[in-house]
Amino acid sequence: MKHYERVEKVRLLVVDDDPPIADLVATVARYEGWDAVTAYRGEEALRLAAEFRPDIVVLDLMLPDIDGFGVLDRLRRSGTMVPVVFLTARDGVADRVAGLTRGGDDYLIKPFAVEELMARLRTVLRRSTGPGFQRSVLKVADLTMDEDTREVRRGDRLLTLTPTEYEVLRYLMRKSPTVLTKAQILDHVWEYGFGGRSNVVELVVSRLRRKLDDSGPPLIHTVRGFGYVIRQAAE
Structure with a gap:
């Protein structure tokens, strides 16, 4: 949510x-x-x-x-x-x-x-x-992102993200539960000069998964042939 x-x-x-x-x-x-x-x-x-x-x-x-x-x-x-x-x-x-x-x-x-x-x-x-004045907070399952302080937590654990990891995660959380293509993520986060380099999205998503999944069930899911979505897995 x-x-x-x-x-x-x-x-x-x-x-x-x-x-x-x-x-x-x-x-x-x-x-x-x-x-x-x-x-x-x-x-x-x-x-x-x-x-x-x-x-x-x-x-x-x-x-x-x-x-x-x-x-x-x-x-x-x-x-x-x-x-x-x-x-x-x-x-x-x-x-x-x-x-x-x-x-x-x-x-x-x-x-x-x-x-x-x-x-x-x-x-x-x-x-x-x-x-x-209330803060702007994104939340998906037990993952929260405070857009004012830029703090990201999985449960009670504070995550350390690079600026690029933060922007990719924020875009996924803002659009959740919409599935985003690699091209959409490239255009939004990197803007110009990265056309066709979908491997950079894969690398960042892989790093994000390692950092997020240490504290709970996987949240970033691959939709084969399309892209990525962040959501709580169906039980």
Whole structure:
């Protein structure tokens, strides 16, 4: 069985004048189960903030009309205290200090890792909403994955996984009980440059099985001629 402890979706507003970056962040957030909308200009961001009422905002500084500081100032003057995480190429100390002292909650420099950005967003959300913000947890049989802390446990035992093992396992758990092809796993976890190299999926799945099966019955099953699925074996 799979479940999420968070009942309501987090609403994210991504503001960046570079559409590929804004769309990438929004797509990853949606994959995490969040609602996400994008704005490419400051005025558009202010309109969406009033209509969409986001729980958190990712905000670039260099926008074509109002800069990020101006957007933040107007948000605060409107009375909203929505958390804001700056995502910008401006890496000067003065900009960082200004971003935080003018009401920003965090400041991340481009180029950036999307995983780090999502981790920072979760941290800001927990800090701003307090203990009411629930973690996102996946569960299949006695296997649990906390997507916020990235802890994976089989029963009471904490598992040590590589980043790639973690992403493959998370994809299998998110889609359980759907059977996934090797091509689907390749495209999702490795994205580009691994076309046709299905053996890398076999190797990672083999390592995962060794780590998971030490603590209980097998959970990752091979569907011959198709792919893999994670589920509790039928008794």
